[in-house]
Amino acid sequence: xxxxxxxxxxxxxxxxxxxxxxxxxxxxxxxxxxxxxxxxxxxxxxxxxxxxxxxxxxxxxxxxxxxxxxxxxxxxxxxxxxxxxxxxxxxxxxxxxxxxxxxxxxxxxxxxxx
Amino acid sequence: xxxxxxxxxxxxxxxxxxxxxxxxxxxxxxxxxxxxxxxxxxxxxxxxxxxxxxxxxxxxxxxxxxxxxxxxxxxxxxxxxxxxxxxxxxxxxxxxxxxxxxxxxxxxxxxxxxxx
Numbered sequence: 001x002x003x004x005x006x007x008x009x010x011x012x013x014x015x016x017x018x019x020x021x022x023x024x025x026x027x028x029x030x031x032x033x034x035x036x037x038x039x040x041x042x043x044x045x046x047x048x049x050x051x052x053x054x055x056x057x058x059x060x061x062x063x064x065x066x067x068x069x070x071x072x073x074x075x076x077x078x079x080x081x082x083x084x085x086x087x088x089x090x091x092x093x094x095x096x097x098x099x100x101x102x103x104x105x106x107x108x109x110x111x112x113x114x
Numbered sequence: 115x116x117x118x119x120x121x122x123x124x125x126x127x128x129x130x131x132x133x134x135x136x137x138x139x140x141x142x143x144x145x146x147x148x149x150x151x152x153x154x155x156x157x158x159x160x161x162x163x164x165x166x167x168x169x170x171x172x173x174x175x176x177x178x179x180x181x182x183x184x185x186x187x188x189x190x191x192x193x194x195x196x197x198x199x200x201x202x203x204x205x206x207x208x209x210x211x212x213x214x215x216x217x218x219x220x221x222x223x224x225x226x227x228x229x230x
Contacts, residue, residue, distance in 0.1 A: 004156075006156075036221075041223070041224070041226075042223050042224070043118070043205055043207075043221035043222050043223045043224050044157065044205070044221045045221070046219070046220075089156055089157065091157075100145060100147050100162050100170075100207075100209060100219060101147075101159045101162060101170060101172070101173075102149075102157075102159060102219070103159070104149075104156035104157040104158070105156050106154075106155055106156045107156055
């Protein structure tokens with residue numbers, strides 16, 4: 001029962017262009033969403049998050065969009081840089097349970113070509 | 115300014131042996147979480163602990179796995195009688211409070227367990 005899904009295992013983008021990573025969820029109780037970046041043999045690093053009361057959050061080159069009716073969120077990276085090449089995980093939580101339990105998607109491997 | 119420290123980074127165990135993974139949270143953090151990442155999968159929540167208490171162990175396998183976070187010392191994830199299917203990366207995370215906003219959960223670099 002995959003409650004958070006990243007249907008694209010990989011994405012390849014040219015440097016300077018926009019990268020769009022997508023994530024779908026099924027649990028309407030989720031009220032907080034996060035994106036993590038992970039390099040091989042390292043732990044996930046927090047990138048950006050969004051509360052369910054918002055539909056957009058921006059931080060520098062990273063913007064997360066949330067469409068609650070479609071149960072869909074996306075991460076936009078613009079402009080993409082070679083250093084952005086990594087695995088990106090979408091995660092969700094039901095904050096009312098307040099246990100720090102994050103539900104992760106399977107990840108999307110982003111390759112940014114110089 | 116140490117982050118979440120996990121050791122060992124790599125551990126090889128024969129089937130039937132015990133594996134102990136340690137996690138020292140960031141300074142000032144009293145909430146610890148363990149996640150497991152199987153090959154080609156995302157991270158899966160295992161357990162959430164505070165000092166001397168297990169708060170949520172809904173992701174822990176029913177047998178062979180246990181976790182603790184004693185009053186003194188690191189949090190320990192123990193796997194008894196390991197099997198090949200336990201081979202995975204185990205990540206520890208910590209936060210200062212339970213009212214986290216996502217960006218206050220910090221992950222360690224992981225412990226890679228290989229069962230041969």
